[in-house]
Amino acid sequence: MTITYNQLEEKLEREDVASCYLFVGEEDFLKQKAVKRLSSLLSGRKIIINRENEKELDNILSQSQLFGRRLVLIEDASSFCPENKASLLEYIKNQESSTIILLEKERNPKLEKNVAQNGDVVTFPRLKGKGLILWAKGLFQREGREIDDQALDALLDIVGDDTALLAVEIEKLICFSKEKERVVEDDVTISSSRGSWQDSFKLFELIKRGDKNAINLCLQLIEDGMSESHILFFLASKMRKERAGAEVFKLLADTDLSLKSQPKVSYTPIILSLILKIMRKR
Secondary structure, eight states, X not given: OXXXXXXXXXXXXXXXXXXXXXXXXXXXXXXXXXXXXHHHHOOXXXXXXXXXXXXXXXXXXXXXXXXXXXXXXXXXXXXXXXXXXXXXXXXXXTOSSEXXXXXXXXXXXXXXXXXXXXXXXXXXXXXXXXXXXXXXXXXXXXXXXXXXXXXXXXXXXXXXXXXXXXXXXHHHHHHHTTTOSEEOHHHHHHHSOSSOHHHHHHHHHHHHHTOTHHHHHHHHHHHTTOOHXXXXXXHHHHHHXXXXXXHHHHHHHHSOOOOTTOSSOOOHHHHHHHHHHHHHHO
């Protein structure tokens, strides 16, 4: 059957996992979120098939899995040779040991028909307009919060319509307005950085490379008006994507976070300490 991303989320909440999925559309961030959710529900290992290892397709699909179903992630099957396309379509009809996810951007009626008969075709159109607004409000609602229309308009003006960046900014807003049930425009203004997202990503890339220029850039960003809380939250968010959760929490725990005893909170020494610890770990 053909379903939307929201319908997929509802099914996964019930742990209703299909044997095959076709993710089609341009919203790559939501596709990857769905892949992670499916991966967490399955006990088997995740295998990625793309152009580089396409020749191993038959061997991978024929392997049995003793402990849980495998998650086979196939990137752009439209580029496969005719023989492998045929093998894939045949396997979709008679799966035994895998849950398959096909990631496609272009519509393929034949592929969609085969998957719909044996699993779920999930559409991921680019979020914009009302769809983007409903999705953003949904992120707040899942945490028991609300955001008023003026605040959401302000947030979209600052961040734009990139869902990955919006998700990070919304997570930050929820974190820093945790005592409030309703987020208003002032909350957005206070928590959102006056610096650019590009500078934030550049900072993290310097840290990843162990480049000591990260310290100078961090201080420059703070001097130019980027909020310290934004930098700290951004680093923690990026670390969660780069490292195992336990390692992230240990780094944070080892960093001086005793803010309550300070009459006037300053995140700068905490941020610099965290950056140095990350760089030393590399």
